[in-house]
Amino acid sequence: MQHTLSEEDFALAHALQLYPRVSWSRLAPVLDAAPVTLARRWERLRASGHVWVNSYPVVRGSAMQVALVEVDCAPGRLDEVATTLESIPAVMSIEYAARGRDLLLTVNAPSFTELSALVLDRLGQTPGVVSTRTHLAAAVHVEGSRWRLDALDGDQIEAVRALRRDDAGPAADPVDLRSTAYGPIVRELGTDGRAGAAEIAARIGRPASTVRRQLATLVRSRSLVFRCEIAQLLTRWPISVAWWIRLPTADIGEAVRRVGADPRVRLCLSLTGPANFLVNAWTHALPELVGMQSDIERALPAAEIVDTSVTLRTRKRMGWLLHPDGRCTGRNVPLLDA
Numbered sequence: 189m190q191h192t193l194s195e196e197d198f199a200l201a202h203a204l205q206l207y208p209r210v211s212w213s214r215l216a217p218v219l220d221a222a223p224v225t226l227a228r229r230w231e232r233l234r235a236s237g238h239v240w241v242n243s244y245p246v247v248r249g250s251a252m253q254v255a256l257v258e259v260d261c262a263p264g265r266l267d268e269v270a271t272t273l274e275s276i277p278a279v280m281s282i283e284y285a286a287r288g289r290d291l292l293l294t295v296n297a298p299s300f301t302e303l304s305a306l307v308l309d310r311l312g313q314t315p316g317v318v319s320t321r322t323h324l325a326a327a328v329h330v331e332g333s334r335w336r337l338d339a340l341d342g343d344q345i346e347a348v349r350a351l352r353r354d355d356a357g358p359a360a361d362p363v364d365l366r367s368t369a370y371g372p373i374v375r376e377l378g379t380d381g382r383a384g385a386a387e388i389a390a391r392i393g394r395p396a397s398t399v400r401r402q403l404a405t406l407v408r409s410r411s412l413v414f415r416c417e418i419a420q421l422l423t424r425w426p427i428s429v430a431w432w433i434r435l436p437t438a439d440i441g442e443a444v445r446r447v448g449a450d451p452r453v454r455l456c457l458s459l460t461g462p463a464n465f466l467v468n469a470w471t472h473a474l475p476e477l478v479g480m481q482s483d484i485e486r487a488l489p490a491a492e493i494v495d496t497s498v499t500l501r502t503r504k505r506m507g508w509l510l511h512p513d514g515r516c517t518g519r520n521v522p523l524l525d526a
Contacts, residue, residue, distance in 0.1 A: 237515030
């Protein structure tokens with residue numbers, strides 16, 4: 189199996205990061221390739237687990253409670269615990285940490301009550317779990333859907349953005365993602381964020397015309413995030429690191445502006461607890477971490493970096509189970525079943 193990506197592969201992935209549901213016919217002139225060539229290239233990349241498009245609910249206000257949960261496991265039971273946790277829909281992501289904790293989970297729930305039950309009654313009582321520490325996300329400032337490759341030039345980037353603007357249409361009101369009308373479509377999009385109306389209709393047993401109308405409304409409602417993912421270890425940024433930071437609350441807005449401008453940053457969260465700000469980034473190599481940490485310290489002079497955590501391996505990312513080399517296994521645990 190191919191374990192490297194060509195420049196053409198990276199260009200296609202970058203374009204789909206900018207516009208995950210763009211049609212091949214619309215994208216073809218930008219990438220100077222025939223639509224059928226792009227379709228074949230995409231199917232190869234998706235089948236091999238190198239690149240995939242997923243979707244998940246937008247976090248709006250208190251509509252979804254998000255938290256980071258540190259998990260410590262009994263000796264020799266780490267893999268057993270991870271296997272149990274990966275099947276839980278509310279556990280969006282699972283990372284193996286280099287120090288300070290065995291696993292770092294990103295979890296979500298529709299309400300604070302359900303989040304509490306998840307952490308206390310389910311995660312905390314999982315066989316092999318010794319202890320958990322929960323950090324509630326007060327705000328999600330930057331998240332992974334904004335991270336970009338660097339395979340396209342400036343003109344190509346603007347061309348893809350223009351396609352997205354042209355196709356957007358007027359915004360629709362947010363929809364109930366768990367309703368009878370939209371729930372089945374949302375689940376199909378969670379499995380394949382590029383699925384079309386005819387394909388979805390065949391799977392859920394509805395007329396294609398009905399699904400086409402509902403799908404258009406769903407996309408225009410901006411209730412879902414569509415996100416093109418790539419196997420991290422095959423990119424030029426194979427190292428994932430998180431900085432846990434203590435920062436005066438009044439400085440958080442400025443911190444988001446300064447740190448979030450770095451293209452390596454994938455996640456910024458405001459958290460409860462002594463470390464009230466988290467920055468996650470993908471970097472080129474371990475020595476780069478020192479320089480990036482110095483950049484953060486210069487940009488945020490009032491900040492104290494409480495902990496630095498390097499991810500040894502990502503087992504699950506936004507509902508998708510991953511191979512040790514970061515490729516997608518093709519197995520998905522739908523987030524909305526949580």
